[in-house]
Amino acid sequence: MNKKLSWREYLYVGSMLFGLFFGAGNLIFPVHMGQEAGSAIFAANLGFLITGIGLPFLGVIAIGISKSNGVFDLANRINRPYALIFTSLLYLTIGPFFALPRLATTSFEIGLAPFISSEQQPVFLAVFSALFFLTAWFFSRKPTKILNYVGKFLNPIFLILLGILLLLAFIRPLGSVASAPIGEAYQSQAFFKGFTEGYNTLDALASLAFGIIIVTTIRGMGVEEPNAIAKDTIKSGAVSVLLMGIIYTLLSYMGAMSIGTFALSDNGGIALAQIANHYLGNWGSLLLALIIIVACLKTAIGLVTAFSETFAELFPKAGYSFYIVLASVLPCLFANVGLTNIIQFSIPVLMFLYPLAITLMLLVIAGPLFKQHTSVYRITTYITLIAAFLDALNSSPAFIKETSLVTAILEIAEKYLPFFSIGMGWILPALIGFILGLMWSKIQPKQLPIK
Structure with a gap:
């Protein structure tokens, strides 16, 4: 008899998926958008939500209704050579060649660099990135445990830490949204500008990449019937995107309110640091460091796992253990040398x-x-x-x-x-x-x- 998931289990899987999606970039982009959009934040945020959570949910729905294991199965509808090339490019881009090294570098620059002199930063970055990817490798060794690591442990910690900062921002606002100046880019077409900003999260691609993790997790919970897996995938995805939508909205409004006290920053990371320091001083900097590092780490675990599971299926000679090492060592190197060129x-x-x-x-x-x-x-x-x-x-x-x-x-x-x-x-x-x-x-x- 096929098992039916309880509401608590849907919540756990949805929490896991949210945790996999929500990295440092997901924190930074809506805050910066809020600062730029000012009083036009409602329209800008609406556009951002369509691409920021709408497209990822489309990916989850596509995985669900197709009853497939992931992006290779979907792309195989064109033909096998195309599916191999497309899947490999997608996972290499959001994995070891770009997204993974960016996670380590971003978490270091926002979380730890403010406490370290510029002369010492290269050495500390090398040590930090090694520890960061060693941790990601450790938690990626058992993909069946990712629900516990991310959904039940890391993501709740992240939400509690972020909740403290958001609560302070709305109890004691830094300024009024209604009177916040509107940046030039948002003065005429705030909705469409927010729409294009949502691409920066990379979550549309990640939704296809994480499909294999969702399906594997649900099967590991005892659900075997394909139709049931499809429905559970979509329901869990709905929990995730609802939570993402709430967090995105709160962050974007926090950014808009911050213009009442701070000047427009170069990026959302600087704005977050200013806001955290304003409310909690040095403790705020420590809080932000924990928020950023936890956010990046849980996404890194998901990307290493998804990359390795997929490549172990496409090219099985090497095996899963080899690929998690590869997906940890390569981004560790790229995080320290040539990241600018990799991004370019x-x-x-x-x-x-x-x-x-x-x-x-x-x-x-x-x-x-x-x-x-x-x-x-x-x-x-x-x-x-x-x-x-x-x-x-x-x-x-x-x-x-x-x-x-x-x-x-x-x-x-x-x-x-x-x-x-x-x-x-x-x-x-x-x-x-x-x-x-x-x-x-x-x-x-x-x-x-x-x-």
């Missing part, structure tokens, strides 16, 4: 991956409308692939972007692709691909649908 090269990859991830989610969810015909998946993806590549070229480093060939290609794209200048030139091609795919599926009605 990762942005084009993100611009390439995001359109493909979003269209894949939407196609899976809309699948019943076109009876899951392979041609719709393939044609939509292939045409989106071209546009995504152009978006990637447009955000590539100068030594690539400024070559004569690339410049000529980008000039044509700028002229004929709507929204290309804001990095969304893929929207119209994706829609055209979807329509062409539908037409082709009607011409070949005997094509076997995806099961």
Whole structure:
């Protein structure tokens, strides 16, 4: 008989998923947005929530209704070579090549660097990153225990620590939201500016990457029937995004109120440090250090686990134990040397991956409308692939972007692709691909649908 999860178990799985999603960037971006948006924060926050929690929830829904184990199963609807390349690129980008080293560096710079002289920081960063990834490796050794580590332990600690700061901010506000000045970027289209800011969280990609952890966790709780796993995945995801939406909103309003006392900061990390220090002095700095380090650590555990489980399935010769070492050692090195270059090269990859991830989610969810015909998946993806590549070229480093060939290609794209200048030139091609795919599926009605 198939087990049914209790409301408490849904809460634990939702807490785990929230903990995996909510890293340092999720703290920093809404606070900075609040400072910039000022009294226009309602519209800005609404736009931010659509992409910040809406797209991740789409990813969770896609994993759930497809009854798949993760992103490779979803991408395999196009074909196996595409699925291997797309899955590998996605996990390498949000894993050891970009997101993981950024977690260590961010937690150090915001949490510990203020207490250390600039001359000593390189040495302390090396020691900190080694300890950080050693801890992530230790907790990633047993993926079946991640519910306990993150959902029942680290995430509640994080919420309690963050709750102290938020409570102080709303009991004794630093200023009035209604009178907060509106930054130039938010004066005319606050909603759309907030909408694009939500991309920075990377959670749309992470939602696909963490799919394997959700499914594995729910199975480990005794749920075996595919339909039940699908429903439990979506219900747990709903708990997670609801909690994320509440925290995002509180953080963005806290940022807007802080403008009443502090000048606009360069980033949300500086703003958080100022707010924490204002309310609690040196204890506030210590509190923020704990908040940031716990936030980054729980996300790092999730990324190391998801990366290693997926690569152990795709390339099983090495094994899970090898991949958790790889996913811990590589980001430890990148956190100390060449992170700026890694970030520089990762942005084009993100611009390439995001359109493909979003269209894949939407196609899976809309699948019943076109009876899951392979041609719709393939044609939509292939045409989106071209546009995504152009978006990637447009955000590539100068030594690539400024070559004569690339410049000529980008000039044509700028002229004929709507929204290309804001990095969304893929929207119209994706829609055209979807329509062409539908037409082709009607011409070949005997094509076997995806099961």
